[in-house]
Amino acid sequence: MTATLPMHARAAELASAGELPAYVYDLSDLDAHMSAVRGALGDIEVHYAVKANPDPKLLQVIAPYVDGFEVASGGELTHVRTHFPDMPIALGGPGKTDAELFADVTRLHIESPSEIRRLFAAGRSAEVLLRVNLDIPISGASLAMGGGATPFGMDPAGISECLDMLAGQDAVHLRGIHAHLASGLEAPAMLELASAILDYARGLGVTEINLGGGMGVSYSDPDARFDWKTYGEGLAVLRRPGETLRIEPGRSLTVYCGRYVTRVIDVKRVHGELFAVVAGGTHHIRTPATKGHSQPMVIQEPGEPTTIVGQLCTPKDTMARHIPVNLKTGDVVEFLMAGAYAWNISHHDFLMHPKPAFRYLGG
Numbered sequence: 001m002t003a004t005l006p007m008h009a010r011a012a013e014l015a016s017a018g019e020l021p022a023y024v025y026d027l028s029d030l031d032a033h034m035s036a037v038r039g040a041l042g043d044i045e046v047h048y049a050v051k052a053n054p055d056p057k058l059l060q061v062i063a064p065y066v067d068g069f070e071v072a073s074g075g076e077l078t079h080v081r082t083h084f085p086d087m088p089i090a091l092g093g094p095g096k097t098d099a100e101l102f103a104d105v106t107r108l109h110i111e112s113p114s115e116i117r118r119l120f121a122a123g124r125s126a127e128v129l130l131r132v133n134l135d136i137p138i139s140g141a142s143l144a145m146g147g148g149a150t151p152f153g154m155d156p157a158g159i160s161e162c163l164d165m166l167a168g169q170d171a172v173h174l175r176g177i178h179a180h181l182a183s184g185l186e187a188p189a190m191l192e193l194a195s196a197i198l199d200y201a202r203g204l205g206v207t208e209i210n211l212g213g214g215m216g217v218s219y220s221d222p223d224a225r226f227d228w229k230t231y232g233e234g235l236a237v238l239r240r241p242g243e244t245l246r247i248e249p250g251r252s253l254t255v256y257c258g259r260y261v262t263r264v265i266d267v268k269r270v271h272g273e274l275f276a277v278v279a280g281g282t283h284h285i286r287t288p289a290t291k292g293h294s295q296p297m298v299i300q301e302p303g304e305p306t307t308i309v310g311q312l313c314t315p316k317d318t319m320a321r322h323i324p325v326n327l328k329t330g331d332v333v334e335f336l337m338a339g340a341y342a343w344n345i346s347h348h349d350f351l352m353h354p355k356p357a358f359r360y361l362g363g
């Protein structure tokens, strides 16, 4: 939940420049991490799931290490196209509008039989992967997108319906299968999942298989990393000659490179519990509210258990609970693992507080 690290020198600089709250992205860290991930994956293709963090400066660092970007909306598609006109793009997601379904992309991830019917009716061509929701038990996942009734992808009956429609025509070209079934799994569980997806895809006779994202990230242990080496070696064993395997991680790539740095405005005790109120809060970084966790933070000086909250008039605006840290008014507080599903998922207009600054280190 917490880490005792020396505070980044630049955080103190930002504080003295009066620029807090701020997101601080370490582009050198991101570069080193991407290089390690890429190195562990050999021939396995990687698409970055842009929805985790679409910041163009991050995408710039990521681009040379990946085979493409995975986007989940027309907005993300336009954004990526503007900054990276030549990058291969896969577009997926439920509820595509005509503009999204008919977009010119490298791969289209089909979510339902009616998407195929709409492509036919409009006389469109496309290179498609069919998104399958396999009913395989997924234990230990933090979010399940498959393994039961969910709005994501198709069950094997839906896939069969698509295959029947796709037979005997070549405008809509079946490339293979896509599956994004769970998130928060460690490498051995991800490999079991991959093996089940591959069995299914081979049964259909396709050779391009997108295994999805969802590689595990531990907010209670900021130093822990998904075991990319074991995963890459395992996939190399599973892969058969002629098969293209692709993954599309988001969180596990960008979460570590971002910090949310702010300062304490008030410290008070209410019914015995000690609270530190910081500038900003969950309207800048919604992650602890959505995940119900304590956002990991740097502990400069240990102290009495303190609950750290933001400036919003709601009890949901809690950044971290009962953290053994000594905080006083004016102290800088540095939250870790703020590089994915943080700023871009936040409700930043709620209460009309100022927006944070954005700072980039290295790169």
Ligand SMILES: *Cc1c(COP(=O)(O)O)cnc(C)c1O
Binding pocket: 049, 051, 052, 070, 072, 092, 093, 180, 183, 184, 212, 213, 214, 215, 248, 249, 250, 251, 252
């Ligand atoms: C969100 C998403 C991802 C990325 O998931 P992470 O947990 O961030 O790795 C990949 N593929 C699809 C289809 C998604 O919806």
